[in-house]
Amino acid sequence: MKLLVIGSGGREHAIAKKLLESKGVEQVFVAPGNDGMILDGLTLVNIDISEHCKLIDFAKENDIDWSFIGPDDALAAGIVDEFNRAGLKVFGPTRLAAELEWSKDFAKKMMMKYHIPTAAYVTFSDFEEAKAYIEEQGAPIVVKADGLALGKGVVVAETVGQALEAVYQMLLDNKFGDSGARVVIEEFLDGEEFSLFAFVNGDKFYIMPTAQDHKRAYDGDQGPNTGGMGAYAPVLHLSQSVVDTAVKTIIKPILEGLIAEGRPYLGVLYAGLILTADGPKVIEFNSRFGDPETQIILPRLTSDFAQNIGDLLEGKEPNITWSNGGVTLGVVVASNGYPLEYAKGVLLPAKTDNDIITYYAGTKFVENRTTLLSNGGRVYMLVTTADTVQAAQENIYKQLENQNTEGLFYRTDIGNKAL
Ligand code: AMP
Numbered sequence: 001m002k003l004l005v006i007g008s009g010g011r012e013h014a015i016a017k018k019l020l021e022s023k024g025v026e027q028v029f030v031a032p033g034n035d036g037m038i039l040d041g042l043t044l045v046n047i048d049i050s051e052h053c054k055l056i057d058f059a060k061e062n063d064i065d066w067s068f069i070g071p072d073d074a075l076a077a078g079i080v081d082e083f084n085r086a087g088l089k090v091f092g093p094t095r096l097a098a099e100l101e102w103s104k105d106f107a108k109k110m111m112m113k114y115h116i117p118t119a120a121y122v123t124f125s126d127f128e129e130a131k132a133y134i135e136e137q138g139a140p141i142v143v144k145a146d147g148l149a150l151g152k153g154v155v156v157a158e159t160v161g162q163a164l165e166a167v168y169q170m171l172l173d174n175k176f177g178d179s180g181a182r183v184v185i186e187e188f189l190d191g192e193e194f195s196l197f198a199f200v201n202g203d204k205f206y207i208m209p210t211a212q213d214h215k216r217a218y219d220g221d222q223g224p225n226t227g228g229m230g231a232y233a234p235v236l237h238l239s240q241s242v243v244d245t246a247v248k249t250i251i252k253p254i255l256e257g258l259i260a261e262g263r264p265y266l267g268v269l270y271a272g273l274i275l276t277a278d279g280p281k282v283i284e285f286n287s288r289f290g291d292p293e294t295q296i297i298l299p300r301l302t303s304d305f306a307q308n309i310g311d312l313l314e315g316k317e318p319n320i321t322w323s324n325g326g327v328t329l330g331v332v333v334a335s336n337g338y339p340l341e342y343a344k345g346v347l348l349p350a351k352t353d354n355d356i357i358t359y360y361a362g363t364k365f366v367e368n369r370t371t372l373l374s375n376g377g378r379v380y381m382l383v384t385t386a387d388t389v390q391a392a393q394e395n396i397y398k399q400l401e402n403q404n405t406e407g408l409f410y411r412t413d414i415g416n417k418a419l
């Protein structure tokens, strides 16, 4: 089998690596990928995720059995619909099913209609109306750009002033372009956050181990929101009954709702949840795997990944199994300055060859293919599995201390919430 993974980050590295380890898979292409992936035997294809026609031609010319779409922007742009129209098999939701992620307003309407627990909200496109609402509600309050904003379109405002500033930037200053032409203003929810992922085909779904991301840039959840600086799975201090409740009140009804709306879902569904005093509530839905959560979830998959996805694509019952031992934890190493301005071209340490996996995100080889340089905000991630969170932290942080991370930074407290 020959497979194609679309995307370029650590998430796609983890997906592609796991697929290549599957039985009967000869070659896994990644478009466009990043150079560090070559070290794991993956084949890069120099086509951008926005060039759907070129990707389709590539898949046809190279007899790709099926493709796996990583990033949200490709899904929002309808890449799955186009692959389907071209007669190609592809794992990911259609543009209409993916609207759950690309429009927060649509997601909220779905949750209201199908009685799925989430924060109360109102959507505005008029600044004065938004201002009046915020002044009436008071703080803390949450302001979100309606569209995709690379995880940066959310402001948890501690004061009315901060909330007004955020709305001003989105509605009047056009900070997020069209994504910020409407804002969702919602109730602040207090509780512990976790992520719940499922492989989905219509009304059938297969839950993955719970995961916890660390979205802020610096230790102690300080600094700006990022794509995610580290994660671990499973979140053992969340009881099975919390997961069962989330499945029953959130995952099942949203998938049934999508079917009722004529938008059946195929792909990975990602529920970003918060455990409030009234039980789990939805912060957001994403229509794809999380990054960096994928990198700590997929190493725990004990079944044949390519077989599982192939079965889902054919409407068969997949036999998906997970390791139930220990915990898998990963720490992202990012360029100094990320998620704002950062330099590229920092020399990266050699790949580890012990029981730590290196997933690459923003990397580039210099011509001779012996020297790997940083080429993005999040650069690489070290992942390991150990009996306890402490043991996993020790392995990873010892390794990081021995690496030359000049020009780069990482959080030193990934997993501390589980201690
Ligand atoms: P999102 O991009 O929607 O996941 O939001 C980014 C982060 O903002 C989340 O991970 C939460 O930490 C925070 N957040 C979003 N919505 C709320 C809310 N209603 N109450 C409290 N925190 C929130």
Ligand code: GLY
Binding pocket: 151, 213, 227, 228, 286, 289, 290, 291, 292, 293
């Ligand atoms: N880890 C957060 C995300 O993938 O959106």
